[in-house]
Amino acid sequence: MSQNDEVMIGLEVHIQLTNLKTKLFCSCNNDYRGAEPNTYVCPICIGLPGSLPVVNKKVIKFAIRLALALDCKINNQFWFFRKNYFYPDLPKGFQISQYNKAGGKAFADGGKIAIRLNNHKKDIILNRIHLEEDPARLVHKGSIATSPFTLVDYNRSGVCLIEIVTEPVIRSPEEAREFLKQLKSIVQYTGISNLGLEGSVRVDANVSIKGYDRSEVKNINSFKEVERALRHEIIRQKNILKRGKKLIQETRHWDDKRRITIPLRTKELEEDYRYFPEQDLVPIEINKDFIQKVKSELPEMPNERSIRFRKEYGLTEFDSYNLVLDKNFADFYEEGVKSYPSFGSEEHKLYCNWLMNDISRWLNNNNKTIKETKITPKHLVDLINTIKDGKITGKIAKSFIPDLMVGVNVKVLIEKTGKKRISDKEYILKIAKEVIINNPEIIKDFEKNPRALEALIGKCMKKTKGRLDPELTRELLLDLLSNKIKKIEI
Ligand SMILES: [Zn+2]
Structure with a gap:
C-alpha cells in the first residue's frame, strides 16, 4: 500500500465563463476586471426587489461544450434552485444555483478526465457539473484573518460560474495537480474561459484520511495553490491523528499569504441552505438537435490531438501529451511543421524538442505563454534549418533563443552577432x-x-x-x- 492510499480528495472547481459578453441572468458586462468598483451592476445582479432574472442562452451553449468535452451525461431538462445563506457578498440573501436533489438535477452528471502521473494512467471520475452565479467580490487588506475591514465590489455579482465536482477519488496532491492541468487544457480548447485571468478559478477541496471526518478547504484561488493547500491540509490532519486527537468535520480557509489552512466555521449542513426551486426562472429544456449542433462545432480536444500527433508526427506519448496541453503551444507546433513540407520525422522530433526544452524553459523563467511572445513558427523552422545546413552549432542556436522570443530572426542574428559555425x-x-x-x-x-x-x-x-x-x-x-x-x- 502506498503512503497516499489512505488520502481521499474530492475537488469542486468553480470556473468563471470569462468568454461570455454578459452575466448569467442580466445584460451587465461580464468583463469586470479593472473596472471601477460597483459600476457593472443593475437591479438584477444586486438583487433589488421586483427584478427578474433571464438565462443567458450562450451559457447553455458553453456548458454543453464543456459537458461534451468531459464526457458527461447532459440532463435534457433542469431548473435552477435558490441556495440561501446570509453573507455580505450575496445581495439577495440567496445564490441562484443548481441542486441535484429534491427533484432537481445538475446540468450534467458523471464524466471523467484522464490523467498521467509517473507513467501511470488514471481516470478521475466526475460526479457532476452545474451552473451558478458568482457572488460579489470581498476585498480585504492583507490576510482575511487580520484585515481591519471588508470592502464589497458587486461587479462580479451574477457572473456565470460552472462548477465541476469530482468523486473523492484523488489520492495525492500530485494527482490533483495533474487533474487540474488537464481540466485547464480542456477548458482552453472549448473556448469558454480564459483561466489565465486572475480570479477566474476557485477551488474547494474535500480532504480526509480514510475512516475519519473530512474537512473542506475553501477558496483556493488558483490552480497553483491547490497542490500546496492539499499538502498542508494532509499533514495537518495526519499530525492530529498522530497525537491521538480527533478530527472534526469543518470548513477551513486557505490563507495563501501565510500558507496554512485556518478554521472558518463548523460545516453547515445541507439543510441549512434551505434549497428550493427558483420560481422566477422557467425550467430549461435542451433538445438533442441543439446538443448535436454544439457537438459539431466542438474543436479537436487535447486527448485526441495528442493521439493524432503521435501518429502524424511520430512523437512519443510523453512528448505529445505535454505538447498539446496549451492549445496555443500545440498550434505553434503544427503551424511550424506543416509550413515546411520537406520536414520529416527527424525534424518533427527536433522541432518538438526545441519547443519542449529551450523555449519552454524561457517561457517558464519569464512567466509568459507562447502567445505573449513574438517568436513565430517560421523562426524556429529557420533555426532548425540553419543548424542542419551546418551554418551554426546547436550551442549557438541555444544562445539565440532569447532574441528569437522577442521576434528577431536567425539570419539577422547571425549577421549581427557574427556567430557562425567555424569550420576553418x-x-x-x-x-x-x-x-x-x-x-x-x-x-x-x-x-x-x-x-x-x-x-x-x-x-x-x-x-x-x-x-x-x-x-x-x-x-x-x-x-x-x-x-x-x-x-x-x-
Ligand atoms: Zn446586472
Whole structure:
C-alpha cells in the first residue's frame, strides 16, 4: 500500500465563463476586471426587489461544450434552485444555483478526465457539473484573518460560474495537480474561459484520511495553490491523528499569504441552505438537435490531438501529451511543421524538442505563454534549418533563443552577432594547440582516461563561445594528441 492510499480528495472547481459578453441572468458586462468598483451592476445582479432574472442562452451553449468535452451525461431538462445563506457578498440573501436533489438535477452528471502521473494512467471520475452565479467580490487588506475591514465590489455579482465536482477519488496532491492541468487544457480548447485571468478559478477541496471526518478547504484561488493547500491540509490532519486527537468535520480557509489552512466555521449542513426551486426562472429544456449542433462545432480536444500527433508526427506519448496541453503551444507546433513540407520525422522530433526544452524553459523563467511572445513558427523552422545546413552549432542556436522570443530572426542574428559555425581547419587547429599547451594536467589525465577529451573540446568551445564545428574539433584534437600532427607550435 502506498503512503497516499489512505488520502481521499474530492475537488469542486468553480470556473468563471470569462468568454461570455454578459452575466448569467442580466445584460451587465461580464468583463469586470479593472473596472471601477460597483459600476457593472443593475437591479438584477444586486438583487433589488421586483427584478427578474433571464438565462443567458450562450451559457447553455458553453456548458454543453464543456459537458461534451468531459464526457458527461447532459440532463435534457433542469431548473435552477435558490441556495440561501446570509453573507455580505450575496445581495439577495440567496445564490441562484443548481441542486441535484429534491427533484432537481445538475446540468450534467458523471464524466471523467484522464490523467498521467509517473507513467501511470488514471481516470478521475466526475460526479457532476452545474451552473451558478458568482457572488460579489470581498476585498480585504492583507490576510482575511487580520484585515481591519471588508470592502464589497458587486461587479462580479451574477457572473456565470460552472462548477465541476469530482468523486473523492484523488489520492495525492500530485494527482490533483495533474487533474487540474488537464481540466485547464480542456477548458482552453472549448473556448469558454480564459483561466489565465486572475480570479477566474476557485477551488474547494474535500480532504480526509480514510475512516475519519473530512474537512473542506475553501477558496483556493488558483490552480497553483491547490497542490500546496492539499499538502498542508494532509499533514495537518495526519499530525492530529498522530497525537491521538480527533478530527472534526469543518470548513477551513486557505490563507495563501501565510500558507496554512485556518478554521472558518463548523460545516453547515445541507439543510441549512434551505434549497428550493427558483420560481422566477422557467425550467430549461435542451433538445438533442441543439446538443448535436454544439457537438459539431466542438474543436479537436487535447486527448485526441495528442493521439493524432503521435501518429502524424511520430512523437512519443510523453512528448505529445505535454505538447498539446496549451492549445496555443500545440498550434505553434503544427503551424511550424506543416509550413515546411520537406520536414520529416527527424525534424518533427527536433522541432518538438526545441519547443519542449529551450523555449519552454524561457517561457517558464519569464512567466509568459507562447502567445505573449513574438517568436513565430517560421523562426524556429529557420533555426532548425540553419543548424542542419551546418551554418551554426546547436550551442549557438541555444544562445539565440532569447532574441528569437522577442521576434528577431536567425539570419539577422547571425549577421549581427557574427556567430557562425567555424569550420576553418587552420583556425580550429590553432585553438586546439593553444588548449593542449595550456592544459598539461588534462593531457596527463587523457593518457589514462580517454573521456578527458570532452574537457579539451569544452575548453576549445569556451574560447570561441561555442562556435567551432564540434566534430572537426574532436577529430583535430585526437590527431594532435595521437601525434598524427607531430609538431605543436603556435
Ligand atoms: Zn446586472
